[in-house]
Amino acid sequence: GNSVTQMEGPVTLSEEAFLTINCTYTATGYPSLFWYVQYPGEGLQLLLKATKADDKGSNKGFEATYRKETTSFHLEKGSVQVSDSAVYFCALSAPTAGKSTFGDGTTLTVKP
């Protein structure tokens, strides 16, 4: 079946540091890939997505590129802020499945 593996956390960075959160997936066919963010006490918010190979999703300074050859969708940001502290989830959705499969999440803490 489909699965998503995220780098183990938590991740602690200083403000303005470079962020990478690794995500790899296993799926049949050509899934769409997503990054969601969850702030304390809230539901998930879609951060960015990519629906086909080599697509780059971007939003609020975050980027991720759909790499089919390595089955990866790593999240990057060039300069993190304290307000980026949250839990980040990588997810996939296969066109035939009608549901999303999530990784276990990576907790990011950014210190001033």
Next chain:
Amino acid sequence: DAGVTQSPTHLIKTRGQQVTLRCSPKSGHDTVSWYQQALGQGPQFIFQYYEEEERQRGNFPDRFSGHQFPNYSSELNVNALLLGDSALYLCASSFGGGTAYNEQFFGPGTRLTVL
């Protein structure tokens, strides 16, 4: 636009009891998916409702059941509660069934505690 709303916010039950959680989708959406998020883990898909029918189901026992109403709102019912059912239950809405191309919008969740 109120977005996806869920009720109640928090709920405390004892083992063996039954619970009903409610979800109203974002305006214009007709598909509702339910997820269980245990502490420190990612959301796990329970089931999805589209056109008032259960279209997809994850690996959850029959104790978990649901319903979708003509106005697209949905309920999640859990019978014979176990301690392991304690989790955040998330509702997500989208349009047209499926989630590969249509963005899901998540509600804030219902925190269920089973004692």
